[in-house]
Amino acid sequence: xxxxGSASLSRFLAILxxxxxxxxxxxxxxxxxxxxxxxxxxVFGYAINTDPKGLPTLIEMGDxxxxxxxxxxxxxxxxxxxxxxxxxxxQEADEALTNGSALFVVTIPPDFEKNVVRHxxxxxxxxxxxxxxxxxxxxxxxxxxxxxxxxxxxxVGALRSxxxxxxxxxxxxxxxxxxxxxxxxxxxxxxxxxxxxxxxVMITAIAIVREAERxxxxxxxxxxxxxxxxxxxxxxxxxxxxxxxxxxxxILARTLFDVPFLGGWLPFVGAVNLFxxxxxxxxxxxxxxxxxxxxxxxxxxxxxxPSILLSGFMFPFxxxxxxxxxxxxxxxxxxxxxxxxxxxxxxxxxxxxxxxVAALVIIMMIITILAMLRYRQTLD
Numbered sequence: 001x002x003x004x005g006s007a008s009l010s011r012f013l014a015i016l017x018x019x020x021x022x023x024x025x026x027x028x029x030x031x032x033x034x035x036x037x038x039x040x041x042x043v044f045g046y047a048i049n050t051d052p053k054g055l056p057t058l059i060e061m062g063d064x065x066x067x068x069x070x071x072x073x074x075x076x077x078x079x080x081x082x083x084x085x086x087x088x089x090x091q092e093a094d095e096a097l098t099n100g101s102a103l104f105v106v107t108i109p110p111d112f113e114k115n116v117v118r119h120x121x122x123x124x125x126x127x128x129x130x131x132x133x134x135x136x137x138x139x140x141x142x143x144x145x146x147x148x149x150x151x152x153x154x155x156v157g158a159l160r161s162x163x164x165x166x167x168x169x170x171x172x173x174x175x176x177x178x179x180x181x182x183x184x185x186x187x188x189x190x191x192x193x194x195x196x197x198x199x200x201v202m203i204t205a206i207a208i209v210r211e212a213e214r215x216x217x218x219x220x221x222x223x224x225x226x227x228x229x230x231x232x233x234x235x236x237x238x239x240x241x242x243x244x245x246x247x248x249x250x251i252l253a254r255t256l257f258d259v260p261f262l263g264g265w266l267p268f269v270g271a272v273n274l275f276x277x278x279x280x281x282x283x284x285x286x287x288x289x290x291x292x293x294x295x296x297x298x299x300x301x302x303x304x305x306p307s308i309l310l311s312g313f314m315f316p317f318x319x320x321x322x323x324x325x326x327x328x329x330x331x332x333x334x335x336x337x338x339x340x341x342x343x344x345x346x347x348x349x350x351x352x353x354x355x356x357v358a359a360l361v362i363i364m365m366i367i368t369i370l371a372m373l374r375y376r377q378t379l380d
Contacts, residue, residue, distance in 0.1 A: 056084050056101065130176055200242055243272075262346065
């Protein structure tokens with residue numbers, strides 16, 4: 001035995017070997033240690049883009065002359081705008097902006113070309129969804145340069161006089177839903193989704209695993225209760241916790257940050273109930289996989305990483321690559337965040353939030369089926 005003072009090298013080596021053996025046995029913790037930095041590297045390196053391009057844009061064509069076409073061509077070539085179609089009137093434009101199918105609507109007024117040639121200084125209207133200022137700020141900033149590009153292309157011959165220090169036409173940007181660009185109007189509603197997701201998933205996962213560690217789950221397994229009954233009985237009490245969190249959140253959002261609430265309470269409450277159930281079901285699923293509370297907590301945090309980064313909470317969803325958007329679409333937080341922002345900031349109703357509600361229902365059904373299948377395996 002080799003000793004230095006009161007220390008023992010053999011005892012140190014024994015403890016070191018014991019820790020490596022324990023690490024080998026706890027494969028999930030070891031996998032988390034490797035997976036989390038890899039996921040962070042991939043997400044921050046490839047998926048995060050603070051200057052999004054290819055933003056969905058619609059056109060209301062009141063005139064289709066050469067200056068109009070040149071301006072639209074300049075918008076397309078800038079790569080900021082992705083034209084998805086044409087709207088017939090302002091009502092269709094409002095619906096597209098409210099339900100999120102478009103972030104921009106370009107309105108070319110009637111007689112636009114005639115007024116340009118007459119030096120009447122007409123205006124093009126660009127309505128922008130400003131609920132997330134970071135998603136549209138780059139595109140809005142590029143509009144003035146696009147006007148110059150359109151004029152240079154067509155100001156030839158008899159129209160050369162249009163090339164003057166004063167622009168022949170203006171672009172008026174109407175920032176909808178958050179005209180002042182207040183960051184808290186976008187962040188605070190999104191926080192409700194993050195808070196509910198984190199607490200509901202973690203509370204359920206840890207609570208059920210704790211029973212397994214204490215041995216009380218064995219008594220529950222010995223009863224004739226079916227998996228769906230156990231699942232419902234375990235998660236429903238925490239629904240009340242979610243209600244309390246939501247009420248406190250709404251009160252603070254209105255009093256501290258003056259965040260508007262323009263929509264109806266009925267679709268909001270329905271969406272909150274659905275999202276709470278989805279997250280509690282996910283926590284139940286994690287509990288059937290985790291062997292101890294530490295693993296349950298690790299799985300919860302591992303789930304929260306893409307929920308925060310790929311849901312559109314911190315970074316514009318439209319700026320992510322397609323593969324990141326596909327992953328983000330599979331995350332419940334993404335859809336609930338859209339619902340909350342639509343209801344609170346845009347005054348959306350059931351019709352506008354229906355696609356995201358349907359996505360949450362599908363995700364809930366998949367999670368519930370997986371959780372019950374895993375629970376049956378634990379019974380065996």
